[in-house]
Amino acid sequence: MSEPKKLHLTAFMRPVSLHTGAWRYPGSYADANFNLAHLKSFIQKLEAAKFDAFFMADHLAVLNMPVEALKRSHTVTSFEPFTLLAALSAVTEKIGLAATASTTYDEPYHIARRFASLDHLSNGRAAWNIVTTGNPESAKNFGLDEHVEHSERYKRAREFYDVVTGLWDSFADDAFPRDVESGIYLDPEKMHILNHKGKELKVRGPLNIARPVQGWPVIVQAGQSEPGRQLAAETAEVVFCSPKDLKAAKELYADIKGRVTAAGRDPKHLKILPAALIIIGDTVEDAKAKRLVLDSRVHYDSAIASLSIALGTDASGFDPDGPLPDDIPETNASKTSQAGVIRLAKEENLTVKQLAQRYGGYSGLAFVGTPESIADDFGIWLAEEAADGFTVVLPFLPQGLDDVTQRLVPELQRRGLFRSEYEGTTLREHLGLPRPKNQFFS
Amino acid sequence: MSEPKKLHLTAFMRPVSLHTGAWRYPGSYADANFNLAHLKSFIQKLEAAKFDAFFMADHLAVLNMPVEALKRSHTVTSFEPFTLLAALSAVTEKIGLAATASTTYDEPYHIARRFASLDHLSNGRAAWNIVTTGNPESAKNFGLDEHVEHSERYKRAREFYDVVTGLWDSFADDAFPRDVESGIYLDPEKMHILNHKGKELKVRGPLNIARPVQGWPVIVQAGQSEPGRQLAAETAEVVFCSPKDLKAAKELYADIKGRVTAAGRDPKHLKILPAALIIIGDTVEDAKAKRLVLDSRVHYDSAIASLSIALGTDASGFDPDGPLPDDIPETNASKTSQAGVIRLAKEENLTVKQLAQRYGGYSGLAFVGTPESIADDFGIWLAEEAADGFTVVLPFLPQGLDDVTQRLVPELQRRGLFRSEYEGTTLREHLGLPRPKNQFFS
Structure with missing residues (x-):
């Protein structure tokens, strides 16, 4: 008899929230960006709830935005992920720690080393969210005038992954006898010099750190583009995606799992965890009302640009307090996106201002309802193979x-959809992922 | 009436020790390289003793060494400094946290960000040990075939420092009003875009992190070469050096303080802290005996090469248990070094093996004696302006x-030479260093 399937849950965080209006929501911690005490309380609550992992979003720049948006944004500055997660590793015991790190603007030796170190510090709880960093503002902080082209970034990412995982395998698990009597600390036969010489990267090795507790920290990927899906199928163990609804999620799930199988991997060894905003109320209406309050904290001046982008037309002349006009000009840029806006305006009976605040706040997949209604939805998504969590x-x-x-x-x-206790100690154990064998030592 | 001068003390660490025989010394923690509990106990003891800072040594490679030395070395692998110090920041409150970071093999945006983050996480306790990373093994881990040439490294280091400190000043201290009512989180007038375009580096900015608690983390430098001393005089706030005795220390102290004055800085704002091995016994003889036991744990096979280098001649044919032969061939390579070995052999009546173990273990400045004799020496070094600690x-x-x-x-x-309580909370306050003004905002 096989164990019934359970959900995996991670929390994708910015210290104040990913929602741009959140810092003005009543009771929110507007100062969380540099307040470790708040972040410590967040992660300890998530650990008490047995979450698989705590996942810190990141950028390598103050992103370019109009000054009206910039001055209202709490997402511009916060702790750097490695230092933050390392500090949080010291005040937690079981929850996974996922950091975002770029393959475009960093060196594989540094990345391999920091994740290996975080994995040792946390006793096997590190995960690497591999990103290729598309925004041009980041390029300018690293000596370039323009951002690196998309396919070029993905070529480097694939090779970067090979180098990092190769460096993690620099030492066999039993490379350090530390035998005081004979004076043998390290067995040189159990040290591998990578000597990688590829098209993009040249790295000798070995890494100056013992093999991570998990063998390799867990590999996380967010890309939904064609090369992003393929990179995920070949390398990722957790995929973090943004399907717009159940149908889209099922298609994406089937596509990625199929690619994993085609790449010769076990599809159970890649977990698909769509990103979802969760707003809970006593009733569905109460939850929806909370969402409207939250959205209303997005300033109209910074929201209207987001609506214009989603509509593919300038919305700044519309009456903010009226409904969306019927005569939106057709657009070639984003027909699906425009249709989505029109549908949402009708479904939720939103004014132009409310629509703008939705797009300026957080417009991705959301579950807004009661604990029961959301648990119903989660159960359906799990059963229908739209998500592993x-x-x-x-x-x-x-x-x-x-x-x-x-x-x-x-x-x-209560429904048996989520663990009540951690069964293991490492993030791989929480996620049901195998510990990778060392490529160079059996 | 001015306060009598006090010493500053930092601990320069490798998890097991800098001494290569230490892991075999009775009672030592041979597994400390990846044992956070040990490191936590070390730093908490140093904090209880009111040390200024905990300082982690670092390399960016497994250093090239003969296999006989490699297999006996505990210094090859350990935690990465930023992740380790961030974890330790969560279990301490006052002690400073100094990390080594390279200007040759890293990006100023990353370095500025990580130190700023560590400074926020620790409430103002971060310090940056600026190194230019001379060893060729590191170059090979970062895409190069040979190490970057010395003067080229120092040119980049100087510009790198300007960029990092410029990035730390990206925001005025009061740049974040976070006014919920008006919706103003950030005042864009108080954000500076660096737009650095130099010979070595091009970095736009701003840094995506608020100004560090200390304004700038404390700047530490170890270089004793001509460009190293000059870089220190222009930029450093703590200099960490290795004079061989009191006379050499006084000369170095006078030279560096003179350069600081010539650079237009207050010499009190650079603290000179020679590195010194400390071995304590109930009597001076007892302490010396401990040192011989420690040195004896260095395996002769890995020690003899170090003696040959110090002598400038192959010592492997000498009788290990006999005295140093009288007929050492003259050397052009290191006359001073050879004379030092010969003097040491006579002074301490050491065999060839013991000499080799000294040079293979730790041969820098050492104070070996009783608490009283070492306190006497420390008092002399402080009074005679050989050291600030x-x-x-x-x-x-x-x-x-x-x-x-x-x-x-x-x-x-007891002698009033060292604090009994921390007077401040930041590392700058412990060291008596001013908080730098923001270059771009008054």
Whole structure:
């Protein structure tokens, strides 16, 4: 008899929230960007709720935005992920720690070393969210005038992955006898010099760090583009995606799992965890009302640009308090996106201002309802192979996090959809992923 | 009435020790390289003794060494400094945290960001040991065939420092009003875009992190070469050097302080802390005996090469258990070094094997004696302007550390040579260094 399938849950975080209006939501911690005490309380609550991992979003620049948006944004500055997650590793015991790191603007030796170190410090809880960093602002912080072209970034990413995983395998697990009597600390036969010489990278090795506790830290990927999906199929163990609904999620799930199989891997060894904003209320209407309050905290001046982009036309002349006009000009740029806006405006009966605030706040996949209704949805997504779990996006902190950990998680646990205790100690064990064999030593 | 001068003390660490025989010393923690619990206990003991800072040595490679030395070395692998110090910041409150980071094989945006983050996480306790990374093994881990030439490294280091400090000043200290009512999170007038375009580096900025708690993390430098001294005089706030004795220390102290004055800085704003191995016994003879035991743990096979280098001639044919032969051939390579070996052999009546073990273990400046005799010496070095304090090198851990914190420090405190309580909370405050003004905002 096989164990019934369970969800995996990670929290995808910015210290204040990914939602741009969250810092103004009543009770939110507007100062969380540089307040370790808040972040410590968040991760400890997520660990008490048995989340698989805590996942810190990141950028390598202050992103370019109009000054009206910039001055209202809490997402511009915060802790650097490696130092933050290392600090949080010292105040937690079981929860996984996922850091974003770029293959375009960093060196594989540094990346391999930092993740290996975080994995040792945390006793096997590190994960690497591989990103190729598309925004041009980052390029300018690293000596370039323009961002590196998309296919070039993915070629380097693939080779970068080979180098990093090769460096993690620099030492056999039993390379360090530390025999005081004979004076043998290290067995040189169990040290591998990588000597990588590829098209993009040249790295000798060995890494100056013992093999990570997990063998390799868990590999996470977010790309949904064609090369992104292929890179994920070949390398990722967790995929973090943004399908717009159940149907799109099932298609994406089937496509990625098929690619994993085609790449000769076991599809169970890649977990697909769509990112989803979770807003919980006493009733569905109550949750929807919370969302409207949250969205209303996005300033119209910074929101209207987002609506214009989604519509493919300038929306700044529309009446903010009226409905979306019927005569939106056709657009070649984003027909699907425009149709989505029109559908949403009708479904939720939103004004132009409310629509703008939705697009300026967080417009991705969302579950807005009661613990029961969301648990119903999660159960359906799991059963219908749309997801292996969710990358939870918290609307506002700490209340939105407390709602998830104190109301949704217990409901999922009652239904047997989520663990009530950690069964293992490493993130690989939480996710049901095997420990990779060393490529160079059996 | 001015406060009498006090010493500053930092601990310069490798997890097992800088001494290559230490892992075999009775009672030592041979597994400390990846044992956070040990490192946590070390730093907490140093904090209880009111040390200024905990300072982690680092390399960017497994250094090239003969296999006989490699297999006996505990210094090959350990935690990466940023992740380690961030983890330790979460379990300490006052002690400074100094990390080594290279200007040759890293990017200023990354370095500025990580130190700023560590400074925020630790509430103002970060320090940057600027190194230019001379060893060729590191170059090979970063895409190069040969190491970058010395003067080229120092040119880049100087510009790198300007970029990093410029990035730290990206935001005025009051750039984030976070006014919920008006919706203004950030004042764009208080954000500076660096737009650095130099000979070596091109970095736009701004840094995506608020100004560090200390304004700038404390700048540490170790270079004793001509360009190293000049870089230190222009940029450093702590210099960590290795004079061979009191006379050499006084000369170096006068030279560096003179250069600081010539560079238009206040010489009190650069602290000179010679690195010194400290071995404590109940009597001076007892301490010397401990040192011989420690040195004896260096295997002769890996030690003899170090003696040959120090002598400038192959010592492998000498009788290990006999005295140093009288007829050492003259050398052009290192007359001073050879004379030093010959003097040491006579002074301490050492066999060839013991000499080799000294040079293979730790042959730099050492204070070997009782708490009282070492406190006498420290007082002389402070009074005669040979040092503003010491970068303490611990011979073996944890016992050598306990001897310093439980025996030497109380003796220094009794004499008024060292603080009994932290007076401030930041590392700058411990060191008596001013908080730098923001270059771009008054």
